[in-house]
Amino acid sequence: MLFSVNPLVEHRRVTKELARSLKKSDVYHWLCENGYFPESYVLPPCFKMVKRPIKPKVYYKVKSKGKKYKVDRTECINVHFPKTEYTDRNFGLIDPRIHNDIAYHISRNWLALVEAMIPKQSNVASYTFPVPINSGNQGRIGCLRSGRMIYEFIGMIDKDITSIAYKYSHIVKADIKSFYPSLYTHSIPWALHGKKFIRKPVNLHNFKLLGNRLDRLFQNANDGCTNGIPIGPVVSDIAAEVIAAAVDVEFTKGIKSAGIDCDTVRFKDDYRILAKSKSDARRIIKILQTSLKEYNLELSDEKTSISILPDGLFREWASRYHAVHPRKRARYSWKEFRELYLSVIQIDRVCQGTGVIDRFLADIVSKKGNLKVGVSESNLEKVISMLLMLGTLRIKSFPKIMAILELVLKSPLGIIHQAQIVEYLEQYLNTLSNEEERNKYLISWISYFLVSNNLHKLLSFKPVYKDPITKSIFNNRGSIFNHCKEYKLFIGCRTISKKVTMLEYLDVFNPPKIT
Numbered sequence: 001m002l003f004s005v006n007p008l009v010e011h012r013r014v015t016k017e018l019a020r021s022l023k024k025s026d027v028y029h030w031l032c033e034n035g036y037f038p039e040s041y042v043l044p045p046c047f048k049m050v051k052r053p054i055k056p057k058v059y060y061k062v063k064s065k066g067k068k069y070k071v072d073r074t075e076c077i078n079v080h081f082p083k084t085e086y087t088d089r090n091f092g093l094i095d096p097r098i099h100n101d102i103a104y105h106i107s108r109n110w111l112a113l114v115e116a117m118i119p120k121q122s123n124v125a126s127y128t129f130p131v132p133i134n135s136g137n138q139g140r141i142g143c144l145r146s147g148r149m150i151y152e153f154i155g156m157i158d159k160d161i162t163s164i165a166y167k168y169s170h171i172v173k174a175d176i177k178s179f180y181p182s183l184y185t186h187s188i189p190w191a192l193h194g195k196k197f198i199r200k201p202v203n204l205h206n207f208k209l210l211g212n213r214l215d216r217l218f219q220n221a222n223d224g225c226t227n228g229i230p231i232g233p234v235v236s237d238i239a240a241e242v243i244a245a246a247v248d249v250e251f252t253k254g255i256k257s258a259g260i261d262c263d264t265v266r267f268k269d270d271y272r273i274l275a276k277s278k279s280d281a282r283r284i285i286k287i288l289q290t291s292l293k294e295y296n297l298e299l300s301d302e303k304t305s306i307s308i309l310p311d312g313l314f315r316e317w318a319s320r321y322h323a324v325h326p327r328k329r330a331r332y333s334w335k336e337f338r339e340l341y342l343s344v345i346q347i348d349r350v351c352q353g354t355g356v357i358d359r360f361l362a363d364i365v366s367k368k369g370n371l372k373v374g375v376s377e378s379n380l381e382k383v384i385s386m387l388l389m390l391g392t393l394r395i396k397s398f399p400k401i402m403a404i405l406e407l408v409l410k411s412p413l414g415i416i417h418q419a420q421i422v423e424y425l426e427q428y429l430n431t432l433s434n435e436e437e438r439n440k441y442l443i444s445w446i447s448y449f450l451v452s453n454n455l456h457k458l459l460s461f462k463p464v465y466k467d468p469i470t471k472s473i474f475n476n477r478g479s480i481f482n483h484c485k486e487y488k489l490f491i492g493c494r495t496i497s498k499k500v501t502m503l504e505y506l507d508v509f510n511p512p513k514i515t
Helices: 007-020 024-033 096-108 110-117 146-167 187-193 210-221 234-258 278-293 316-324 334-350 356-363 380-393 395-409 412-416 418-433 436-452 468-475 493-497
Strands: 047-051 077-082 088-093 124-126 170-175 263-267 270-275 305-308 488-490
Touching (some): 007 124, 007 146, 007 263, 024 096, 096 110, 096 210, 110 187, 110 234, 146 270, 170 278, 187 210, 187 234, 210 234, 234 263, 334 356, 334 380, 356 380, 412 418, 418 436
Parallel strands (some): 124 263
Antiparallel strands (some): 047 488, 077 088, 170 270
16 A cells, blocks of 8 residues: 555654653753744844753742742733734743743653643644654754744645645645734643643642643733733743644544544644545534634634645645746846846735745855845845845845845945945834834844944934834843843844854754854
8 A cells, every 4th residue: 555654643653752752851951042032033143042040940939739829920022023014923032030930840741741732632733843853863852943844834735735635625724813812821721631620629720730830920921911922932832732732632523523534734823624525624614613712712714715626735836936936046147136036026916925035035045155146236226125125025034135135245345335235224224213113123133234244333323222122232232131130131243243144043944053
């Protein structure tokens, strides 16, 4: 038989085996050091866990036989960038002491949490295990974070689902609405211990229970709010995965009860479900909606669809991009660059919010970190302008755009035209600074570019920023959680730039080891 083992079942088995093999102490230290800040595209490299307590410790202890658990109420430091004209994507930095305790309790109960994230009662294959694992190095935490997630997503779509799709006729795509902002902190103990159990009066405020401790810590990391957990820290990804896996268990029960034959995968809050008929697909959506309601979650209407296979199986933007750019090139003439650029914009209009701009930016830089586009006196301004315009189409790509501009800056031509490049960016920064709160993501990356390359001295205006993130970068002095004396979370922009370029820092498939 061609497929003796369902690849989704095998993925679950291997992931669970690798996750269980990790050492608790390794998980704790990795979460505290490598998992504290969001992924590299969110904050510049000057934000890094430089100093923290070497030995595991707990700041907030359970007292009175589990009846008392006092945790300081703190606020997250938020980093956001516009997703659309009217909505933002918000990332949060947690007070280091509360983050430490969350990491501590997660690591001490690691095997129980692995079981909760990959439960036996679920038939849903999740491709988003939060801590990096590597089948080639069992028992050790992997070196990839964002890169591994990209590999997992591609493997899920282009390999595993595709290999079994021939057995089905339809595919359901469904997305949880505002997943992290909607997560109810009380649903963490629901997912870990069960609703009936946790709602018993004797258990409701028993902080000997892991779920209740995590519930209180996440609440007080976010000013006491029970709705929403910070996006970015890996401890949040673990909590989210625990809750999503509990939804998967409810969904599996519903599917079995209805007698529906389907295969289901999930990438964070994004479901892909293979069904044998359109009527089954509709029933599947209803069952998923019911399962989500158990944890105060709901589906996104605009992101839920049913397609006849093979439609909906592959990434449309990838096919369109391959049609206009079938193979990578060693160099691009000005005309080739311009035409590919225009094609990418057209694809992005049709396939909004996808990775086509990221792919384009990756393709115009060599593996050795050299720009493949011939930049000259005649097109320097055009290249800079075109790249910055891409950043308005996909804000997430803006750091990579600044990294490419850094390549231009450090070229012989860029050195000659340094003042011109700064003048160009200054106009943009000046406009953005008029609305610091709205534009602090873009301000942060432009400021890092200028300060790390010692160009801020050439600015004709000196902006004064209030936000702790933008203020830290532009003043080149850390302003986040300075009251936590045991922690240092900021490196000087000039200091870190001598160790790693922006392009190296943003390389998710070969992340630099910064010491």
